[in-house]
Amino acid sequence: MTMPRTYTRYAREAVTLLGEQIRLGRKQRRWTEKNLAERAGISRATLQKIENGDMGCAVGLVFEVAALVGVTLFDHDTPALARHTDHTRDKIALLPQRIKTGGEAVFDDF
Amino acid sequence: MTMPRTYTRYAREAVTLLGEQIRLGRKQRRWTEKNLAERAGISRATLQKIENGDMGCAVGLVFEVAALVGVTLFDHDTPALARHTDHTRDKIALLPQRIKTGGEAVFDDF
Protein backbone atom coordinates (compact mmCIF):
# COMPACT_ATOMS: atom_id res chain seq x y z
CA MET A 1 0.00 0.00 0.00
CA THR A 2 1.50 3.24 -1.10
CA MET A 3 0.40 6.37 0.69
CA PRO A 4 -1.92 8.06 -1.84
CA ARG A 5 -1.09 11.57 -3.03
CA THR A 6 -2.74 14.48 -1.31
CA TYR A 7 -3.95 17.60 -3.07
CA THR A 8 -4.92 21.05 -1.91
CA ARG A 9 -8.62 21.71 -1.77
CA TYR A 10 -8.30 24.24 -4.56
CA ALA A 11 -6.69 21.75 -6.94
CA ARG A 12 -9.35 19.15 -6.25
CA GLU A 13 -12.22 21.55 -6.66
CA ALA A 14 -10.77 23.08 -9.79
CA VAL A 15 -10.45 19.69 -11.48
CA THR A 16 -13.93 18.72 -10.31
CA LEU A 17 -15.40 21.91 -11.70
CA LEU A 18 -13.62 21.45 -15.00
CA GLY A 19 -15.03 17.95 -15.28
CA GLU A 20 -18.56 19.13 -14.59
CA GLN A 21 -18.21 21.94 -17.10
CA ILE A 22 -17.14 19.42 -19.70
CA ARG A 23 -20.13 17.23 -18.90
CA LEU A 24 -22.43 20.22 -19.18
CA GLY A 25 -20.90 21.30 -22.47
CA ARG A 26 -21.27 17.81 -23.87
CA LYS A 27 -24.91 17.54 -22.86
CA GLN A 28 -25.72 20.97 -24.18
CA ARG A 29 -24.45 19.76 -27.53
CA ARG A 30 -26.41 16.54 -27.14
CA TRP A 31 -23.35 14.41 -27.52
CA THR A 32 -23.13 11.01 -25.89
CA GLU A 33 -20.02 9.94 -23.99
CA LYS A 34 -19.19 7.57 -26.82
CA ASN A 35 -19.63 10.35 -29.33
CA LEU A 36 -17.37 12.83 -27.56
CA ALA A 37 -14.79 10.16 -26.79
CA GLU A 38 -14.56 9.35 -30.47
CA ARG A 39 -14.19 12.98 -31.44
CA ALA A 40 -11.40 13.37 -28.91
CA GLY A 41 -9.76 10.11 -29.89
CA ILE A 42 -9.90 8.62 -26.41
CA SER A 43 -11.77 5.75 -24.79
CA ARG A 44 -15.11 6.20 -23.11
CA ALA A 45 -13.57 5.03 -19.84
CA THR A 46 -11.07 7.88 -19.94
CA LEU A 47 -13.75 10.42 -20.77
CA GLN A 48 -15.70 9.25 -17.75
CA LYS A 49 -12.65 9.77 -15.56
CA ILE A 50 -12.22 13.27 -16.96
CA GLU A 51 -15.85 14.23 -16.36
CA ASN A 52 -15.64 12.77 -12.88
CA GLY A 53 -12.69 14.98 -12.05
CA ASP A 54 -10.05 12.25 -11.81
CA MET A 55 -6.80 13.96 -10.78
CA GLY A 56 -4.66 11.51 -12.70
CA CYS A 57 -5.88 12.17 -16.21
CA ALA A 58 -3.37 13.63 -18.63
CA VAL A 59 -3.70 17.41 -18.74
CA GLY A 60 -3.48 17.31 -22.53
CA LEU A 61 -6.49 15.02 -22.82
CA VAL A 62 -8.50 17.11 -20.40
CA PHE A 63 -7.79 20.35 -22.26
CA GLU A 64 -8.48 18.66 -25.57
CA VAL A 65 -11.88 17.43 -24.48
CA ALA A 66 -12.66 20.73 -22.81
CA ALA A 67 -11.93 22.63 -25.99
CA LEU A 68 -14.14 20.25 -27.99
CA VAL A 69 -17.15 21.10 -25.88
CA GLY A 70 -16.39 24.81 -25.74
CA VAL A 71 -14.84 25.03 -22.30
CA THR A 72 -11.74 27.18 -22.55
CA LEU A 73 -9.57 27.97 -19.56
CA PHE A 74 -7.73 30.69 -21.39
CA ASP A 75 -8.63 32.79 -24.35
CA HIS A 76 -10.22 30.65 -27.02
CA ASP A 77 -8.33 32.58 -29.68
CA THR A 78 -5.10 30.69 -30.35
CA PRO A 79 -3.13 33.63 -31.76
CA ALA A 80 -3.94 35.55 -28.63
CA LEU A 81 -2.93 32.53 -26.61
CA ALA A 82 0.44 32.38 -28.34
CA ARG A 83 0.97 36.07 -27.70
CA HIS A 84 0.14 35.54 -24.10
CA THR A 85 2.75 32.79 -23.91
CA ASP A 86 5.35 35.03 -25.53
CA HIS A 87 4.50 37.78 -23.12
CA THR A 88 4.93 35.42 -20.20
CA ARG A 89 8.30 34.37 -21.56
CA ASP A 90 9.32 37.98 -21.89
CA LYS A 91 8.55 38.51 -18.25
CA ILE A 92 10.55 35.43 -17.32
CA ALA A 93 13.47 36.76 -19.35
CA LEU A 94 13.56 39.79 -17.09
CA LEU A 95 14.14 37.61 -14.06
CA PRO A 96 17.43 35.91 -13.17
CA GLN A 97 17.87 32.66 -15.06
CA ARG A 98 18.78 30.83 -11.91
CA ILE A 99 17.57 31.33 -8.39
CA LYS A 100 20.45 31.36 -5.98
CA THR A 101 19.15 30.32 -2.61
CA GLY A 102 21.58 31.55 -0.03
CA GLY A 103 21.19 28.34 1.86
CA GLU A 104 17.46 28.52 2.45
CA ALA A 105 14.62 30.81 3.34
CA VAL A 106 12.98 32.58 0.45
CA PHE A 107 9.77 34.42 0.77
CA ASP A 108 9.93 37.67 -1.01
CA ASP A 109 6.19 38.13 -1.24
CA PHE A 110 6.61 40.87 -3.84
CA MET B 1 5.98 2.44 -33.20
CA THR B 2 2.62 3.64 -32.01
CA MET B 3 1.12 6.59 -33.82
CA PRO B 4 1.52 9.46 -31.30
CA ARG B 5 -1.57 11.29 -30.12
CA THR B 6 -2.52 14.47 -31.86
CA TYR B 7 -3.90 17.52 -30.12
CA THR B 8 -5.69 20.61 -31.31
CA ARG B 9 -3.59 23.71 -31.45
CA TYR B 10 -5.62 25.26 -28.68
CA ALA B 11 -4.95 22.38 -26.28
CA ARG B 12 -1.22 22.48 -26.97
CA GLU B 13 -0.96 26.21 -26.58
CA ALA B 14 -3.07 26.25 -23.45
CA VAL B 15 -0.87 23.67 -21.74
CA THR B 16 2.26 25.48 -22.90
CA LEU B 17 0.99 28.77 -21.55
CA LEU B 18 0.06 27.21 -18.25
CA GLY B 19 3.56 25.79 -17.93
CA GLU B 20 5.17 29.13 -18.64
CA GLN B 21 2.92 30.85 -16.16
CA ILE B 22 3.95 28.35 -13.53
CA ARG B 23 7.61 28.96 -14.30
CA LEU B 24 7.05 32.70 -14.06
CA GLY B 25 5.19 32.37 -10.79
CA ARG B 26 7.95 30.22 -9.35
CA LYS B 27 10.68 32.63 -10.35
CA GLN B 28 8.77 35.61 -9.07
CA ARG B 29 8.74 33.89 -5.71
CA ARG B 30 12.41 33.05 -6.05
CA TRP B 31 11.79 29.37 -5.65
CA THR B 32 14.09 26.84 -7.25
CA GLU B 33 12.71 23.85 -9.13
CA LYS B 34 13.82 21.63 -6.29
CA ASN B 35 12.11 23.90 -3.81
CA LEU B 36 8.77 23.98 -5.62
CA ALA B 37 8.90 20.27 -6.35
CA GLU B 38 9.30 19.57 -2.65
CA ARG B 39 6.42 21.84 -1.73
CA ALA B 40 4.23 20.09 -4.27
CA GLY B 41 5.41 16.65 -3.25
CA ILE B 42 6.60 15.68 -6.71
CA SER B 43 9.96 14.99 -8.31
CA ARG B 44 11.98 17.71 -9.99
CA ALA B 45 11.77 15.77 -13.25
CA THR B 46 7.99 15.95 -13.18
CA LEU B 47 8.02 19.64 -12.37
CA GLN B 48 10.25 20.23 -15.39
CA LYS B 49 7.75 18.39 -17.58
CA ILE B 50 4.95 20.52 -16.23
CA GLU B 51 6.80 23.79 -16.82
CA ASN B 52 7.72 22.58 -20.30
CA GLY B 53 4.07 22.01 -21.14
CA ASP B 54 4.19 18.23 -21.35
CA MET B 55 0.70 17.08 -22.39
CA GLY B 56 0.97 13.83 -20.46
CA CYS B 57 1.32 15.21 -16.94
CA ALA B 58 -1.49 14.45 -14.53
CA VAL B 59 -3.97 17.31 -14.45
CA GLY B 60 -4.06 17.10 -10.67
CA LEU B 61 -0.34 17.67 -10.35
CA VAL B 62 -0.43 20.56 -12.81
CA PHE B 63 -3.25 22.31 -10.96
CA GLU B 64 -1.56 21.66 -7.64
CA VAL B 65 1.69 23.22 -8.72
CA ALA B 66 -0.12 26.08 -10.43
CA ALA B 67 -2.02 26.90 -7.27
CA LEU B 68 1.20 26.85 -5.24
CA VAL B 69 2.71 29.59 -7.36
CA GLY B 70 -0.47 31.63 -7.53
CA VAL B 71 -1.68 30.64 -10.98
CA THR B 72 -5.39 29.93 -10.72
CA LEU B 73 -7.47 28.88 -13.70
CA PHE B 74 -10.70 29.46 -11.90
CA ASP B 75 -11.62 31.59 -8.96
CA HIS B 76 -8.99 31.28 -6.28
CA ASP B 77 -11.67 31.29 -3.63
CA THR B 78 -12.55 27.67 -2.91
CA PRO B 79 -16.04 28.29 -1.51
CA ALA B 80 -16.85 30.21 -4.67
CA LEU B 81 -15.39 27.36 -6.67
CA ALA B 82 -17.62 24.85 -4.92
CA ARG B 83 -20.64 27.04 -5.58
CA HIS B 84 -19.67 27.24 -9.20
CA THR B 85 -19.51 23.45 -9.36
CA ASP B 86 -22.93 23.16 -7.75
CA HIS B 87 -24.32 25.67 -10.17
CA THR B 88 -22.91 23.69 -13.08
CA ARG B 89 -24.50 20.55 -11.70
CA ASP B 90 -27.81 22.34 -11.39
CA LYS B 91 -27.66 23.24 -15.04
CA ILE B 92 -26.83 19.65 -15.92
CA ALA B 93 -29.81 18.49 -13.90
CA LEU B 94 -32.06 20.51 -16.18
CA LEU B 95 -30.89 18.54 -19.19
CA PRO B 96 -31.95 14.98 -20.02
CA GLN B 97 -29.91 12.44 -18.09
CA ARG B 98 -29.22 10.45 -21.22
CA ILE B 99 -28.77 11.60 -24.76
CA LYS B 100 -30.78 9.48 -27.11
CA THR B 101 -29.16 9.71 -30.50
CA GLY B 102 -31.76 8.77 -33.03
CA GLY B 103 -29.17 6.87 -34.99
CA GLU B 104 -26.62 9.60 -35.54
CA ALA B 105 -26.14 13.22 -36.44
CA VAL B 106 -26.34 15.69 -33.61
CA PHE B 107 -25.35 19.27 -33.96
CA ASP B 108 -27.74 21.52 -32.20
CA ASP B 109 -25.41 24.48 -32.08
CA PHE B 110 -27.70 26.20 -29.61
Next chain:
DNA sequence: GCATTAAGACCACTTTAATGATCATTAGAT
Protein backbone atom coordinates in the same frame (compact mmCIF):
# COMPACT_ATOMS: atom_id res chain seq x y z
C1' DG C 1 -45.51 -1.23 -21.26
C1' DC C 2 -41.57 -2.50 -24.14
C1' DA C 3 -37.38 -2.08 -26.61
C1' DT C 4 -33.26 0.40 -27.12
C1' DT C 5 -29.06 1.96 -25.65
C1' DA C 6 -26.68 5.79 -22.73
C1' DA C 7 -24.24 5.61 -18.92
C1' DG C 8 -22.07 3.58 -14.57
C1' DA C 9 -18.90 0.27 -13.08
C1' DC C 10 -15.18 -3.33 -13.51
C1' DC C 11 -11.29 -5.89 -15.21
C1' DA C 12 -6.99 -7.65 -17.52
C1' DC C 13 -3.64 -5.85 -20.56
C1' DT C 14 -0.56 -2.48 -22.69
C1' DT C 15 1.40 1.78 -22.62
C1' DT C 16 3.17 5.58 -20.38
C1' DA C 17 3.93 8.71 -16.54
C1' DA C 18 6.48 9.53 -12.20
C1' DT C 19 10.40 8.68 -9.69
C1' DG C 20 15.18 9.04 -8.00
C1' DA C 21 19.37 8.98 -9.75
C1' DT C 22 23.22 10.68 -12.21
C1' DC C 23 26.03 13.85 -15.20
C1' DA C 24 27.18 18.14 -17.71
C1' DT C 25 26.75 22.90 -18.03
C1' DT C 26 27.01 27.43 -16.42
C1' DA C 27 24.64 31.52 -13.98
C1' DG C 28 25.39 34.05 -10.10
C1' DA C 29 27.53 35.13 -5.73
C1' DT C 30 31.97 36.02 -3.26
Next chain:
DNA sequence: ATCTAATGATCATTAAAGTGGTCTTAATGC
Protein backbone atom coordinates in the same frame (compact mmCIF):
# COMPACT_ATOMS: atom_id res chain seq x y z
C1' DA D 1 38.80 33.98 -11.22
C1' DT D 2 36.67 30.51 -8.48
C1' DC D 3 33.26 27.89 -6.33
C1' DT D 4 28.55 26.56 -5.62
C1' DA D 5 24.44 24.89 -6.93
C1' DA D 6 20.39 25.63 -10.26
C1' DT D 7 19.03 23.92 -14.42
C1' DG D 8 18.80 20.80 -18.49
C1' DA D 9 19.07 16.27 -19.82
C1' DT D 10 18.85 11.22 -19.85
C1' DC D 11 17.89 6.46 -17.86
C1' DA D 12 16.20 2.20 -15.48
C1' DT D 13 12.60 1.08 -12.45
C1' DT D 14 8.11 1.31 -10.51
C1' DA D 15 3.50 2.95 -10.36
C1' DA D 16 -0.42 4.16 -12.75
C1' DA D 17 -3.03 5.80 -16.81
C1' DG D 18 -5.42 4.51 -20.97
C1' DT D 19 -7.61 0.93 -23.49
C1' DG D 20 -11.10 -2.38 -25.15
C1' DG D 21 -13.96 -5.42 -23.35
C1' DT D 22 -17.93 -6.90 -20.74
C1' DC D 23 -22.07 -6.63 -17.71
C1' DT D 24 -25.75 -4.09 -15.46
C1' DT D 25 -29.06 -0.60 -14.81
C1' DA D 26 -32.54 2.30 -16.16
C1' DA D 27 -33.82 6.73 -18.85
C1' DT D 28 -35.90 7.83 -23.02
C1' DG D 29 -38.52 7.07 -27.44
C1' DC D 30 -41.81 4.35 -29.33
